[in-house]
Amino acid sequence: MPFDLPIRKIIHVDMDAFYASVEQMDNPLLKGKPVAVGGGGKRGVVSAASYEARKFGVKSAMAGNLASKLCPELIFVRPNFERYSEISKQIRSIFFDYTDLVEPLSLDEAYLDVTENKNGNPSASLIAKEIRTRILNEVGLTASAGISINKFIAKIASDYNKPNGQKTVNPEEVLEFLEQLDIRKFYGVGKVTAEKMYQKGIFTGLDLKQKSIDYLDANFGKSGRYYYHIVRGIHTSEVKPDRTRKSLAAERTFSENLSSEVFMLEKLEHIAEEVSRRLNKSKVAGKTVTLKIKYSDFTLHTRSKTLKFFISDKSVIFETAKDLLYQEKLNNSVRLLGISLSNLNTEKKEKPKEKKSVSVQLEFKF
Structure with missing residues (x-):
């Protein structure tokens, strides 16, 4: 590995089937049974699935009627995000007992930098094990963890021994x-990109590593350089505890497809009201309004408008979204509408930080 790379002790903690596990914990009758958080029927979508349901092929973002066909015994439960947020806060409080460098990615996963930690423990692996044990004993849920020299490898490793396991990739083990x-396991390589790589004979990290940076740039655009570096264990992104929200949104899937803008206005007004409520609750405002339209054939279109001032008021959000709706004719009947606000007043320009590097020749116990 290059000698000027920063070497850190990074833990990625990922809760196991978080939403479904919370539901099973709160309702003992659901324990050991296939559970899907979300809606059943032809219009419903699975938000999360328990491991019992996953055995049948049920997974998140799957249509509810398809999930029911795959698993006839599947139990659908309405999501309770207030409860999930409450549990997430309990888990994060455990993280902060070890380090202040905690970067949440969502309610159920986070990065922790324990290079220097509050307990003075030199072993990131032991810290991860202790955190997972505390989550089980104090919260009642299982978690998996990945431990390595940077965020990229730690995230891959956390999926290695799921559920309720952990994987450590030591500095000398990274390249192998x-x-x-x-290649499908690489974070940042999606389904479409993986298929493209397969077509070009790239099946493993070793295959990817044998491609030049010029080849990757030519075939994968600006992502090519990213792939070139990550397969060599190069990922310098730091754990950022002060990650700011980039956008805030709300959306609705309709029980019946809508075919006229007139019929959509009432729905759009309710969505604008929800966005406004969330903005005011978070005490933020934004300048860019984006209208999301998903048609009955599942094609997705977005239309955006940036205002000269920050807004959070329902009426302004609704009127802007209304203008966007009438901006172009609809291509088809509509199954989903959404509104998001970005360019928020929480975004700050970060000052460049001086990078620190540590030689890999130093003793570094994981």
Whole structure:
């Protein structure tokens, strides 16, 4: 590995089937049974699935009627995000007992930088194990963890021994670990990109590593340089505890497809009201309004408008979204509408930080 790379002790903690596990914990009758958080029927969508349901092929973002066909015994439960947020806060409070460098990615996962930690424990692996044990004993849920020299490898590792397990990739193991990895396991390589790589004979990290940076740039655009570096274990992004919200949104899927803008206005007004409520609750405002339209054939279109001032008022959000709706004719009947506000007043320009580097020749116990 390059000698000027920063070497850190990073833990990625990922809760196991979080939403479904919370529902099973709160309702003992659901324990051991296939559970899907979300809606059943032809219009419903699965938000999360328990491991019992996953055995049948049920997974998040799957249509509810398809999930029911795959698993006839599937139990659908309405999501309770207030409860999930409450549990998430309990889990994060455990993280902060070890380090202040905690970067939440969502309610159910976070990065922790424990290079220097509050307990003075030199072993990131032991810290991860202790955190997972505390989450189980104090919250009642299982978590998995990945431990390595940077965020990219730690995230891949956390999925390695799921559920209720952990994987450590030591500095001297990084290159071999990445070379043997299926390209689909690389964080940042989606389904479409993986298929494209397969077509070009790239099946593992080793195959990817053999491609030049010029080849990757030519075939994968601006992502090519990213792939070139990550397969060599190069990922310098730091754990950022002060991640600011980039946008705030709300959306609705309709029980019946809507075919006229006139019929959509009432729905759009309710969505604008929800967005406004969330903005005011978070005490933020934004300048860019984006209207999301998903048609009955599942194609997705977005239309945006940036205002000269920050807004959070329902009426302004609604009127702006209304203008966007009438901006172009609809291509088809509509199954979903959404409104998001971005360019928020929470965004700050970060000052460049002086990068620190540590030689890999130093003793570094994981």
